[in-house]
Amino acid sequence: xxxxxxxxQNFNKRKLLLAFADVFMIxxxxxxxxxxxxxxxxxxGGRAVLVGMVMCGFFCxxxxxxxxxxxxxxxxxxxxxxxxxxxxxxxxFIIAYSVLYLITGNYYMTFSLLHCAFSVLAxxxxxxxxxxxxxxxxxxxxxxKSAGKGKRTMIVGAGTTCELLLTEIKRAKLLRENNPSSxxxxxxxxxxxxxxxxxxxxxxxxxxxxxxxxxRFAKEFAVEQIIFxxxxxxxxxxxxxxxACQNTGVNVKIIPFIGDLIFSESxxxxxxxxxxxxxxxxxxxxxxxxxKDIKAFIAGKVCMVTGGGGSIGSELVRQIVKFDPSQIxxxxxxxxxxxxIQQELRMEYGDRLNLVTLIASVRDYHRMNQIYLKYKxxxxxxxxxxKHVPLMEVSPMEAIKNNVIGTFxxxxxxxxxxxxxxxxxxxxxxxxxxxxMGASKRCCEMVIQYLSQQPNTHTEFxxxxxxxxxxxxxxxxxxxxxxxxxxxxxxxxxPDIIRYFMTIPEAVSLVMEAAAIAHGGEIFVxxxxxxxxxxxxxxxxxxMYGKVPGEDIxxxxxGLRPGEKIREELLMMEEGLQSTQNKLIFxxxxxxxxxxxxxxxxxxxxxxxxxxxxxxxxxxxxSIVPTFTTPEEFNRKNMNTAQEARA
Numbered sequence: 001x002x003x004x005x006x007x008x009q010n011f012n013k014r015k016l017l018l019a020f021a022d023v024f025m026i027x028x029x030x031x032x033x034x035x036x037x038x039x040x041x042x043x044x045g046g047r048a049v050l051v052g053m054v055m056c057g058f059f060c061x062x063x064x065x066x067x068x069x070x071x072x073x074x075x076x077x078x079x080x081x082x083x084x085x086x087x088x089x090x091x092x093f094i095i096a097y098s099v100l101y102l103i104t105g106n107y108y109m110t111f112s113l114l115h116c117a118f119s120v121l122a123x124x125x126x127x128x129x130x131x132x133x134x135x136x137x138x139x140x141x142x143x144x145k146s147a148g149k150g151k152r153t154m155i156v157g158a159g160t161t162c163e164l165l166l167t168e169i170k171r172a173k174l175l176r177e178n179n180p181s182s183x184x185x186x187x188x189x190x191x192x193x194x195x196x197x198x199x200x201x202x203x204x205x206x207x208x209x210x211x212x213x214x215x216r217f218a219k220e221f222a223v224e225q226i227i228f229x230x231x232x233x234x235x236x237x238x239x240x241x242x243x244a245c246q247n248t249g250v251n252v253k254i255i256p257f258i259g260d261l262i263f264s265e266s267x268x269x270x271x272x273x274x275x276x277x278x279x280x281x282x283x284x285x286x287x288x289x290x291x292k293d294i295k296a297f298i299a300g301k302v303c304m305v306t307g308g309g310g311s312i313g314s315e316l317v318r319q320i321v322k323f324d325p326s327q328i329x330x331x332x333x334x335x336x337x338x339x340x341i342q343q344e345l346r347m348e349y350g351d352r353l354n355l356v357t358l359i360a361s362v363r364d365y366h367r368m369n370q371i372y373l374k375y376k377x378x379x380x381x382x383x384x385x386x387k388h389v390p391l392m393e394v395s396p397m398e399a400i401k402n403n404v405i406g407t408f409x410x411x412x413x414x415x416x417x418x419x420x421x422x423x424x425x426x427x428x429x430x431x432x433x434x435x436x437m438g439a440s441k442r443c444c445e446m447v448i449q450y451l452s453q454q455p456n457t458h459t460e461f462x463x464x465x466x467x468x469x470x471x472x473x474x475x476x477x478x479x480x481x482x483x484x485x486x487x488x489x490x491x492x493x494x495p496d497i498i499r500y501f502m503t504i505p506e507a508v509s510l511v512m513e514a515a516a517i518a519h520g521g522e523i524f525v526x527x528x529x530x531x532x533x534x535x536x537x538x539x540x541x542x543x544m545y546g547k548v549p550g551e552d553i554x555x556x557x558x559g560l561r562p563g564e565k566i567r568e569e570l571l572m573m574e575e576g577l578q579s580t581q582n583k584l585i586f587x588x589x590x591x592x593x594x595x596x597x598x599x600x601x602x603x604x605x606x607x608x609x610x611x612x613x614x615x616x617x618x619x620x621x622x623s624i625v626p627t628f629t630t631p632e633e634f635n636r637k638n639m640n641t642a643q644e645a646r647a
Contacts, residue, residue, distance in 0.1 A: 016490040022064065022089075023057035025122040027117075028058070037168040041567035042536070052108070052115065055100055060119070062090030067091075083123050084358030085122055089120045098122060109499035140226070150185035150423045154223045156241060157230035158207045158215070161255055164189035165229055170203050187221045209242050218248040232254075246543035255490055297379075298323035301420075304377035304408060305330055309337030310432070312425060315508040316381050319342055328355040329375050332384070333361045362406030372417040381511060382407060383422045385441065388431065392437035393562040400609050400617050403440040408447050408602070415451055415459045423515045424448050426465040426523070434631035435564070436618065443524065450593045460520035464511045467531075468499045476534060480541050489554035490538045497566055498531040514587060523588035548580050564631060598624065 027579045029494070030053045031604050053209040067088040070083070100106075155162050169184050173541060189207045191197070199207045208217055217223070226245045230238070289394045303320050307313040308330030320328055332338040342357040349355075356375065360367045362384045377474040383401050386392055394398040414422040426445050429438035445463050452461040468476075502510075506526075514524040560566070577588040601624045608617035622628050 013621045019061040019065070021126070021418060023061055026060055026119045027053045029122050030115050031116050033111055035358060036114060037111055043608060047552065049111075051100060051104075052112070054097070055096040056093055056115065056119070059096040059099075060089050064088035065584045070355065071556035082127070085124055086120055086128065089123055090116065093119070104211055104370045108331060113481050114269035130380065134435065150183050151224040151603065152186045152187045152222055153217060154214070154226045154230045155189045155220065156188055156211060156226060156245065157189075157207075157233075158189045158196045159210050160194070161229045161231060162292055163191060163201070165227065166201050166203060166205060176236060184225075184227075188217055211244060214241070214244045215248055218250060223248065223250055225253065228252065228254040232615045243540075247541065249543075249546050249548070251546060252544075270510050271506070293310070294512045295323045295479055297516040298325050298512075300324065300326050301378045302327045302376060302378045303329070303381070304371075304375065305383060306332070306380045306406075307382075307643065308332050308357075309334055309339075309341050310383060311504060312511075313362045313381075313383035316342040316383060316505045317345070319505075319508050320381075321349065321353055322499045323347060325354075327356065327375070329371070329377060330355070330357045331362070331371065332357075333359065335359050365409045368409050368413055370421075372413050377414075377415070379515065380419050381515070382410055382422065384410075385444075387437060389435050389437050389564060390561040392440070393435055396436040396618055397609060397612060397614055399436045399440040400605065402620065402623075403437070404443045404602075405445070405606060405609060407444040408606075411451055411461065415454075415457055415461075418458045421460045421462065421515055421518060422448070423511055423518070424461070425511060425639060426463050428467045430465065432629065432630055433625060436621065439621050439625045439628040441606075443602075443621060444628070446593060446598065446624065449523075449591065450595065450598055453593065454593075457520075460518055461512055462518035462520065463523045464509055464514045465508050465523055466502055466526045468501050476537065477541070482539055484542060484547070484553055487553070489556040490542065491556050491558050492535050492538055493558055493564060494566060495533075495535055495557055495565075497534045497560070499534060501532055501537075510585065513582065517580065525586045525588050556559060560631065562631075606642050 002427050011057050030049055048499055064085065067084050069088055076459055093112070097108075097112045139173050139559070144566075166186060186203070186205045189201070189205055190209055190211050190213070192210045194210075196207045197209060197368060208221075214226075218226070226248065227243065228238075228242065232581035240254065242254075264286060264575060298320055303325045304529070305313050305316050305320070305328070308317050313330075313332070317328060317330060318341075320462050329339060330338055338357050338359060342355065345353055345355055358371060360371060362368060362382075411422055411424070427438070430442035430445055431438075433442055435438040445465075448463050450463045451457060451459070463482060482491050510524065510526050514522070518524070535555060538555055542549045542553045542555075544552075549555055580587060605617060605620035605624065608614075608620055
């Protein structure tokens, strides 16, 4: 009874008018059916026709109400709605004529079939004509009137955030304020909750349908931009909806994650809108970490970051300073990047931050020893490295000198000077490497594990391993953006190439969390979700520019580069996984290292590097890293697997 009464409480004037229109068509259809029947046989008596009209009108209106057909405006009907409309009307007729038969004992077969057919046709046809004529004219008139009043905007999501947006836009227009809110003209809302479809907000904006029809509604309402207003949406659903939004070819704005929203008069919601970013399409939730652990670990400590001017190093510095270190030391060989992060921090923190910026190379053992002696760092984050695969294939000695020898210098000095924790930043390319850069980073991991296994070590050594970082120096995103802005083509090495991706803040948060919970010797691995095809990443980025991949911007496949894998891995065969307090962070099992053999091979590698003997150095690297293989062998196996999967 409660459900029944709630329907009639919500049966407003608009719904009554629509129901009356249906009843009117049912009445007219009964008269037409009886007239047609009279041309071939005896017509039904007037009393029977009248009773049929009344009962069919009542039961059809009731049936269509319970089917929710009066909750959605006719202008937004689709094929599914017309099917439900037919089902609702048929159900009403079956009930009506069944009741009529029970009351009178008469069953007017031919009349009832004609009446039903004419009524269903009339009900659907009226809706179709209403939509295709009157609504088309209304929309054209609205578009003309709205010219100059702001960009025609679709809002995705009819929840609280949508209501706040509409209220803010309405307020700005009423007060004629010159702020971002006044530049929007909401014309429709879409939402996947069927109970919200047909809902009308105070300013007349209506929930027209669900997200499956975003493309259709964008054309129907001449939408110029879309606002994604479901900040708490799951990442899988968010990616699906944003894909649909991008396919419309209009500009897409997004409301930040709900935890980042600021609800205040001084910072309105519209001012917090941002353009869609490529990381919004990765298909997983943002990774969060326990800042309490990090705060307790960093506060009051002297922290040093090698490679502190790079993409990862500079973000490390930014995050470290938030946890009140007693001093932070930036070490980098490239003076321009070191200067930039120095100036950024000085402008933000002024004299409150005890900052030291040093130009030095991790290759220079004596210079690094001076730094340790003078500043006595308690925590060292080692981010300095050469990471560009093709460049290191051409200049392998530089990868060996900078990555392996540089890591050995900084790590052994950390142990010698009693550093509390040493955190090295590694890469997924160190797993089963097919290039000198990856092999050198795997060698660095082995150096860290070797030192952690020494019985008299004073330092807790830890390694963090993750995939490609979006937006970092040398990543594909800045290159793709430049290529798109120049009109293309966008160059992708291979259609099947896939990579794991994470954002710079996520990568740095992993490093910080690892440092906070490490006990020494661990390799921390991030669960980065599903890998992403590079060609898909390129297509999404092209769409973000409002262009069509393959039409406006060509995607050109250039072939795999020297040393490049078709896909990356995060764990080696011999490594197992151990869970941590954070469900997205795992610890790779330590691999026992033969100390004597490792030290001997490392000495051979250092001597070859000192003599600039490239062949001997690469041979020594192969000896140290037994999983170091050729890219041809690795890719042949994995491309066959990819082709089998496509087949």
